[in-house]
Amino acid sequence: MCGIVAFIGDRSAKDVLIEGLTRLEYRGYDSAGIAIIEKDKIEVFRAKGKLSILKELVADKELTASIGIGHTRWATHGKPSYENAHPHFSNHIAVVHNGIIENYLQLKEELIQKGYDFKSETDTEVIAHLIDSLYEGDLFDAVRKGIKRLKGSYAIAAISEKEPDRIVVARYDSPLVIGISEDDVFAASDIPAVLNYTREFIFLEEGDVALLRKGSIKIFNGEEEVTRESKHIDWNPVMAEKSGYKHFMLKEIYEQPRGIIDTIRGKYSLEDGKIYFGEIDFERINNIKKIVIVACGTSWHAGLIGKFYIENLARISVEVDIASEFRYRNPIIDEETLLLPISQSGETADTIAALRLSKKSGAKVVSICNVVGSTIARESDGVIYTHAGPEIGVASTKAFTTQLVSLFLFALFLAQKREKLSRDEIKWYLGELIKLPEKIELVLKHDKYIERIARDFINFKNFLYLGRHYNYPIALEGALKLKEISYIHAEGYPAGEMKHGPIALIDKDMPVFVLGTKSEIYDKILSNVEEVKARSGIVISTVTEGDEDIRGKSDYVIEVPSCIDELTPFLNSVVIQLFAYHCANLLGLDVDQPRNLAKSVTVE
Numbered sequence: 001m002c003g004i005v006a007f008i009g010d011r012s013a014k015d016v017l018i019e020g021l022t023r024l025e026y027r028g029y030d031s032a033g034i035a036i037i038e039k040d041k042i043e044v045f046r047a048k049g050k051l052s053i054l055k056e057l058v059a060d061k062e063l064t065a066s067i068g069i070g071h072t073r074w075a076t077h078g079k080p081s082y083e084n085a086h087p088h089f090s091n092h093i094a095v096v097h098n099g100i101i102e103n104y105l106q107l108k109e110e111l112i113q114k115g116y117d118f119k120s121e122t123d124t125e126v127i128a129h130l131i132d133s134l135y136e137g138d139l140f141d142a143v144r145k146g147i148k149r150l151k152g153s154y155a156i157a158a159i160s161e162k163e164p165d166r167i168v169v170a171r172y173d174s175p176l177v178i179g180i181s182e183d184d185v186f187a188a189s190d191i192p193a194v195l196n197y198t199r200e201f202i203f204l205e206e207g208d209v210a211l212l213r214k215g216s217i218k219i220f221n222g223e224e225e226v227t228r229e230s231k232h233i234d235w236n237p238v239m240a241e242k243s244g245y246k247h248f249m250l251k252e253i254y255e256q257p258r259g260i261i262d263t264i265r266g267k268y269s270l271e272d273g274k275i276y277f278g279e280i281d282f283e284r285i286n287n288i289k290k291i292v293i294v295a296c297g298t299s300w301h302a303g304l305i306g307k308f309y310i311e312n313l314a315r316i317s318v319e320v321d322i323a324s325e326f327r328y329r330n331p332i333i334d335e336e337t338l339l340l341p342i343s344q345s346g347e348t349a350d351t352i353a354a355l356r357l358s359k360k361s362g363a364k365v366v367s368i369c370n371v372v373g374s375t376i377a378r379e380s381d382g383v384i385y386t387h388a389g390p391e392i393g394v395a396s397t398k399a400f401t402t403q404l405v406s407l408f409l410f411a412l413f414l415a416q417k418r419e420k421l422s423r424d425e426i427k428w429y430l431g432e433l434i435k436l437p438e439k440i441e442l443v444l445k446h447d448k449y450i451e452r453i454a455r456d457f458i459n460f461k462n463f464l465y466l467g468r469h470y471n472y473p474i475a476l477e478g479a480l481k482l483k484e485i486s487y488i489h490a491e492g493y494p495a496g497e498m499k500h501g502p503i504a505l506i507d508k509d510m511p512v513f514v515l516g517t518k519s520e521i522y523d524k525i526l527s528n529v530e531e532v533k534a535r536s537g538i539v540i541s542t543v544t545e546g547d548e549d550i551r552g553k554s555d556y557v558i559e560v561p562s563c564i565d566e567l568t569p570f571l572n573s574v575v576i577q578l579f580a581y582h583c584a585n586l587l588g589l590d591v592d593q594p595r596n597l598a599k600s601v602t603v604e
């Protein structure tokens with residue numbers, strides 16, 4: 001999730017672009033760059049790292065240009081570096097892009113045959129060369145032809161020094177808005193970028209391509225010229241960076257359907273019932289005898305569910321270890337071990353140490369990570385990237401569900417390779433998986449209702465979360481979320497363990513959050529609810545639509561759509577995230593930056 005901005009009008013393009021990128025930096029901060037047309041020549045300024053470095057670079061540059069494009073990067077293809085920084089250019093054309101081009105390797109091959117010389121590892125440079133290869137004096141026409149060849153998601157802005165009075169933008173499955181103010185025309189990935197200049201916005205629709213000139217906008221979709229109604233947006237810039245949400249955490253909870261779509265994009269074919277993990281050289285890992293997942297905090301909870309997926313679907317034994325314990329317990333690791341570190345940041349010290357220790361013992365390392373170019377990503381033999389985009393809130397939410405979906409796909413991938421599942425069985429699982437984003441949207445509709453429930457519980461001092469099988473780790477995650485942002489003490493437990501101790505805690509002051517969605521062991525979790533009620537405990541339950549039994553026994557019920565056992569953790573995750581969020585928000589706490597915590601724990 002990068003941020004792009006473009007401008008043509010009567011102002012200093014440099015100032016407008018830098019201001020825009022400053023407002024978009026929450027979308028990515030691996031590198032930044034601008035391209036402007038100064039005296040009919042394209043000038044490009046790029047810098048690796050935070051935007052402040054680019055700002056320094058252009059600060060004393062006397063630039064009169066009033067047309068330009070800009071980009072702040074969240075790396076997906078190619079590590080954070082100067083070469084991989086946008087804008088990318090080809091002869092007289094410069095391009096910035098937000099999204100993922102799935103068929104970029106194939107297009108790259110074609111363009112290399114045509115003599116194009118690639119300077120970066122990015123999918124975006126392919127777009128610049130592709131447009132140049134199709135250019136016959138009309139940038140608008142070349143972009144429209146070029147996007148027909150692209151598969152994946154894109155929001156693009158392109159300029160050419162041969163046509164210094166126009167910008168061409170296009171979008172498909174990636175956000176792009178146009179801002180208008182008298183003769184000034186702006187385009188950006190998100191409203192915050194240009195909110196200081198205008199409140200009038202046009203939201204481009206899927207497949208729209210627009211020609212921006214001073215004081216004019218022309219939009220095409222396919223061969224048709226179309227008009228798009230403009231809307232007045234009444235936000236202030238800070239509100240806008242959170243897209244109108246009060247906290248980044250809430251915004252990131254709502255971004256989970258998008259995160260899952262982006263994470264599975266290009267990794268499966270429903271028609272063929274096949275899973276692809278181009279980033280993993282399977283030959284190097286096909287002799288593995290065991291998998292060891294290492295992680296910390298929320299990522300460790302994802303690992304526990306990963307174990308259930310891989311053992312159940314691919315029949316390989318999986319150990320799951322907390323990295324800070326793993327590194328000092330002299331674990332049995334050898335050449336037949338596949339180490340699977342899971343980390344949102346890719347910089348967690350204990351997980352890095354576990355990785356290095358295992359490599360020394362000959363293990364192969366395939367990590368699941370959200371940050372391209374991070375230490376864990378760099379030191380792994382293969383990386384499965386979660387495409388959650390930058391996660392700003394300290395409490396991990398969208399990174400968690402994108403880790404889960406990567407683990408589910410990886411389990412199907414191993415099952416496919418080891419012929420543990422037939423093509424039809426994989427097709428069936430994929431069919432269920434692609435319905436997930438919509439089902440999460442339905443759970444998000446309970447937001448206000450969950451807030452009302454939370455209002456009744458913010459004064460309690462202790463909580464117990466219970467779940468079984470795939471939802472036992474969600475009980476752990478629910479407790480962690482509540483602890484880390486509302487500071488209410490909570491414990492998560494596999495429900496079957498209750499009778500072995502925690503049931504002693506149950507009384508009218510101990511609320512119990514039960515993940516009671518339908519599953520093969522539904523009756524077991526029903527009896528756990530009855531045990532709690534028998535000791536006058538207060539029960540909040542998630543149930544599957546149409547459920548009667550657990551609903552009838554619970555004090556508060558949150559209904560989620562029905563889905564296969566393996567995918568219920570996704571729906572339950574959203575419920576426990578929203579519950580913890582509302583408790584913390586109602587208690588007036590700093591939800592995005594809770595006390596004593598850091599987004600990435602880079603020390604032991």
Ligand code: AGP
Nearest residue numbers: 297298299343344345348395396
């Ligand atoms: C979760 O909400 C916390 N931020 C924390 O437990 C986190 O999951 C843990 O520090 C691991 O971080 P990582 O995924 O970046 O390695």
